[in-house]
Amino acid sequence: MLRLHYNLERVSMGLVAAIIVAASIGGLVEIAPLFTIDETLEAxxxxxxxxxxxxxxxxxxxxxxxxxCHSQMVRTLADEIDRYGPYSLAAESAYDHPMLWGSKRTGPDLARIGEKYSDAWHAAHLVNPRAVVPASIMPAYPWLAATPLETSSLSAQMATLARLGVPYSRERIANAAQDALAQARPDSAGATGVAERYGARVAVRPFGGDPTRLTEMDAVVAYLQSLGRLTTAAHDPH
Structure with missing residues (x-):
C-alpha cells in the first residue's frame, strides 16, 4: 500500500486525479442528501x-x-446539554435561510439564549460587553442603539422567503413594516395585529428600552430573545 502511494506521488497528474476523486466522493456524500431534505425534514x-x-x-x-463567533447548534453531548439545554433539531431551522448552525465557538452557543437574560442585559452587553461580562473579548456594537431601523425592505425580504417555503402570507408581507414597529410598542394600535398574525407567544415590548424610537438594537434583541423559542419541539420528550 505504501509503495502504491509512493508511486502515485511520483506521478503528479495521477496524484491530482486521485485527490479529485477522493474529494468528489466526500462532496457527493455530503451534498446528495440535501436534494431530498424537503422529503425528510418536517417542520x-x-x-x-x-x-x-x-x-x-x-x-x-x-x-x-x-x-x-457564535454557533446556534447544541450538540448531543452531555456537557453541551447541561450547559445550553436540549440539543438542536434540524426541524427547528426549517424556516432559516441561511441556517446558522455552525461550529465556531469563540463565544457561547446561542441556540437557547431566548429569554435567558433580560432585554436590558442584552442591550448593555451589545453596547459594552465588558460592562456585564468583564472577561468578554466580544467587540462592542454601540451604534445599534443609535441607528434607526430600516423597515422599507422587510416586505420584499419576506416575499423572497415565502418563495422558499417560509409561511409568510400576503397579509404578513403587506404588514411587515407596521408589525416591526408595533412589536416594539406594546401600547400601539398595531400591537394586537402582531399577536394575531404570529401568535400569542410572540413577545411585544420595547426591546431596546425606548418605546419612542425603533432602532437596530430593538431588532437584534428581539431576534436573540426568539432563539430557541419558535417551537417547543426540542423540549418534547416524545
Whole structure:
C-alpha cells in the first residue's frame, strides 16, 4: 500500500486525479442528501417564522458577523446539554435561510439564549460587553442603539422567503413594516395585529428600552430573545 502511494506521488497528474476523486466522493456524500431534505425534514406543527422585527434583527446579526463567533447548534453531548439545554433539531431551522448552525465557538452557543437574560442585559452587553461580562473579548456594537431601523425592505425580504417555503402570507408581507414597529410598542394600535398574525407567544415590548424610537438594537434583541423559542419541539420528550 505504501509503495502504491509512493508511486502515485511520483506521478503528479495521477496524484491530482486521485485527490479529485477522493474529494468528489466526500462532496457527493455530503451534498446528495440535501436534494431530498424537503422529503425528510418536517417542520413542527407549532413552529412559527420570525416576525418582521426578529427577521430584521437576524439580518443585522448576519451583517455584523455574529455567526462567525457564535454557533446556534447544541450538540448531543452531555456537557453541551447541561450547559445550553436540549440539543438542536434540524426541524427547528426549517424556516432559516441561511441556517446558522455552525461550529465556531469563540463565544457561547446561542441556540437557547431566548429569554435567558433580560432585554436590558442584552442591550448593555451589545453596547459594552465588558460592562456585564468583564472577561468578554466580544467587540462592542454601540451604534445599534443609535441607528434607526430600516423597515422599507422587510416586505420584499419576506416575499423572497415565502418563495422558499417560509409561511409568510400576503397579509404578513403587506404588514411587515407596521408589525416591526408595533412589536416594539406594546401600547400601539398595531400591537394586537402582531399577536394575531404570529401568535400569542410572540413577545411585544420595547426591546431596546425606548418605546419612542425603533432602532437596530430593538431588532437584534428581539431576534436573540426568539432563539430557541419558535417551537417547543426540542423540549418534547416524545
Amino acid at each position: 413542527p406543527a407549532d413552529l412559527r417564522p420570525h416576525t418582521p422585527l426578529e427577521l430584521a434583527g437576524r439580518e443585522i446579526y448576519i451583517r455584523e458577523g455574529c455567526y462567525a
